Amino acid sequence: MGEDPARARQDSHGRKRGPAGADRCPDRRAAEGGSRRGTGRQEMKRRLRAAIAAALQSESDLTEADLAPIGIEVPARPEHGDFAINAAMVLARKLRRSPREIAQGLAPALEELPEVERVTVAGPGFINVSIRPSAWRSVLIQILEQGEDFGRSQREQPREVMVEFVSANPTGPLHFGHGRGAVVGDVLARLLDFSGHRVQREFYVNDAGRQVRNLALSIDCWRRRHAGEEAALPEDGYHGAYVEELAQEMPPDASLEAIEEAAVEAMLEGIRRDLSDFGIHMDRFASERALVSAGRIQQAIGALQERGVLEEREGASWFRSDRFGDEKARVLIKQDGSNTYFATDIAYHMDKLQRGFDMLINVWGADHHGYVPRMKAALQALGQAPDALDVVLVQMVSLVRDGAPVLMSKRAGEITTLRQVFEEVGRDAARFFFLVRGPDSQMEFDLELAKRRSLDNPVFYVQYGHARLCSLLVRAAERGVQVPALDSASSVDLDRLVLPEEMRIVKRMSELPEVVRRAADSRAPHQLVYYLQELVGSFHSYYTAYGKVDPILVGEEGKVAARLVLVLALRQVLRNALDLLGVSAPERMDSLETE
């Protein structure tokens, strides 16, 4: 505890962040001057916004705040161009002029930009801007140059983010239901990192409470039975076969405390292995017991005491969380002098703050949503802004096989483990499945569906797209077609890419940085999944449409070279996006043929 989160930083992929990544500053790139090279979508938007701002401010005294609500978006319809700007509508009231009039006035300023091809005013006052194809094509070079860093962005104000997730009781293996929170937390962490924050992932281990004591008692019970004694399992004891197995490993003279410790250690080891095999790496396992023995609970209670938000009543100590938006006050110290769970939770969150994190994200099961207000209240009482803590609630997942519910009885120890699920359907499919819905929508996980090779299970569709691209490159090599290398790609004449389908793919690819950012900011990993499906779809469509008439690898040399640059760039984008999801990007799909 107490280490500086800024130290020993690694990105989500376990790579040390090298100077190459740090060097990539979009602003500096832009500052290099009028070069078309490296103008990505974000840079285009920045320039459009700047042009609008300059034009407006030259003729009226508008403030930054007036300009803030101006949005630059992708129009729903392609005939509306590449960007739609709502500035005229937003400012109509303020300027006391009609939107269309304002829009007409702004158009010339935008037309002056070299990358702008056409500006039209349409509808209620939208300014529609089309960008020259050559500017779009240069995105391809940018993608190849940035490689695995394409899509990464910098933040003006990066934050020290702690993503706490899974945090399952160390009293048994991970249940399949933990899988959703695990993957959502993991991908969220990757997205936050990739979009410019500094991120640590943590698993909070409840190793001090009654649950682990119960586990120890259950083990003790089995130990006695093995020794021939009559012994009854505790009321709410643990039933799984692993309990009996653990009992056999315990030395006969082990104390209850020793059993507890050994059991927790064994359980955690299993959990670590499950997570690791599911592609999830934690930076730290935070022990509740360590917090307790370090006196952190008292410290937290003391801190609240100092702030005057505690109250003694009925022999207990209450935190007046109701003063900070919670429904009612909550007990921290019970009549019998012991702490409630809430007290240790406060201590843990305070510890996170003390370690320098300024953005706390917790991924919780939706059944814990009732705890959100009190936890936020505690942080506010400690002087934090209300949004210092963000709880992402993941809804329940029900396990289904061919549409029929898979029955489980926790009592009888019949739980389906996370491991069973990902071993049956595969890690890629399991992860993708958990990610394909928004966290707050309930979902069914159909085991048969997840294994099926159909579009119900879009991971295959996406991976196939990647494999297809790889296959194209292999085919090109076989035919002796020159595949452009990184340094020669910039000398390829990209103006040979003229098909609308090609431009569509290029524009989609350019969106990755924004998609990543938005998915991170709105805590919605599924947005990246949808993006991927659309991007891959646009490629499959292109591939099929021209496969007969004008195949990618066939034809005049310059055209083929330009298309291969497109192929290389798309492969890179797919890889980066899949990597963010923790899903593999296979070069061939032959595993399916062996089934």
Place this chain on the structure above:
RNA sequence: GCGCGAUUAGCUCAGUUGGAUAGAGCGUUGGCCUCCGGAGCCAAAGGCCGCAGGUUCGAAUCCUGCAUCGCGCGCCA
């Protein structure tokens, strides 16, 4: 009873933070293999965005009420 979440095509769900004529997959119907992998593609049909008000240039999106479903409301962990 109170709180949180949900309600969008037959089904499962998106909807770029308030934008233009509402989107995808599955399913249904009808097409496309002389082709770099058809594990693919194209097209059609399918909508009172739960209901009723309100806010404004503009609402599936924001506010209020109602309905239905799910989940929470212990000095449990």
